[in-house]
Amino acid sequence: MQRYFAKEMKSNHFYFSDEDNHHMLNVMRFQNNDKIEVVYEGQLYLANIEKLQPLKVTKEKTLSQIAEKNNITLFLPFMREQKLNLILQKATELGVGAMCFYQAQNSMVKYDEKKKTQKIKRWQLICKEASEQSKRVTIPTVKIVDQAEIINFSGHKLIAHFDTTVTIKDQLKNINEYDTIGILIGPEGGFSEKEIACFLDSGFKMMNLGALVLRVETAPLFILSIINYEQMR
Numbered sequence: 744m745q746r747y748f749a750k751e752m753k754s755n756h757f758y759f760s761d762e763d764n765h766h767m768l769n770v771m772r773f774q775n776n777d778k779i780e781v782v783y784e785g786q787l788y789l790a791n792i793e794k795l796q797p798l799k800v801t802k803e804k805t806l807s808q809i810a811e812k813n814n815i816t817l818f819l820p821f822m823r824e825q826k827l828n829l830i831l832q833k834a835t836e837l838g839v840g841a842m843c844f845y846q847a848q849n850s851m852v853k854y855d856e857k858k859k860t861q862k863i864k865r866w867q868l869i870c871k872e873a874s875e876q877s878k879r880v881t882i883p884t885v886k887i888v889d890q891a892e893i894i895n896f897s898g899h900k901l902i903a904h905f906d907t908t909v910t911i912k913d914q915l916k917n918i919n920e921y922d923t924i925g926i927l928i929g930p931e932g933g934f935s936e937k938e939i940a941c942f943l944d945s946g947f948k949m950m951n952l953g954a955l956v957l958r959v960e961t962a963p964l965f966i967l968s969i970i971n972y973e974q975m976r
Contacts, residue, residue: 744780749782811880901924920974
């Protein structure tokens with residue numbers, strides 16, 4: 744059953760973005776009395792398409808749902824759009840709570856402040872669509888941060904780095920499944936010595952991801968998959 748996130752609910756009627764209205768009417772081509780799932784303010788509902796023109800979607804009942812922990816934040820360097828879009832989509836499917844992009848010293852792509860609002864809006868849309876597809880009841884937060892915000896993150900702070908014998912499995916032994924976790928991924932060019940020293944001084948703990956060198960778009964998905972596996976046991 745198709746799932747949508749509603750913008751508003753009034754008198755048991757749901758209201759959606761123009762993009763969602765277009766998708767229901769022109770892509771899915773729903774008919775009167777078709778059923779959809781609707782998420783509003785973190786709650787899941789079964790809804791009925793009562794009328795098409797104008798679109799009128801009515802709440803039928805509240806549905807039970809699987810609780811989402813949303814306790815993992817990824818700190819990611821700016822990268823090429825194709826790689827960034829892949830992470831946004833797949834990390835959402837893997838249950839990430841937030842994705843924060845930062846300008847690393849050795850990032851291959853430089854951040855353009857003028858395009859900030861436009862980019863975040865598009866990134867958030869990718870996460871919304873991935874949340875609907877993967878049947879989530881929340882949408883990950885996406886934002887742009889500076890180094891100070893990374894350093895001041897409150898929770899378990901892990902940094903993926905080859906220069907340690909401590910594995911991700913070793914680090915996860917000390918973390919409860921409901922603990923807040925921040926995971927810092929370096930750019931294609933690697934962290935500078937100054938950046939590593941700064942992050943370690945602020946409480947980040949290094950973890951090795953194994954013998955193979957992973958691409959910047961592969962590492963966060965590898966980490967999230969391991970965390971999901973460990974928390975299912």
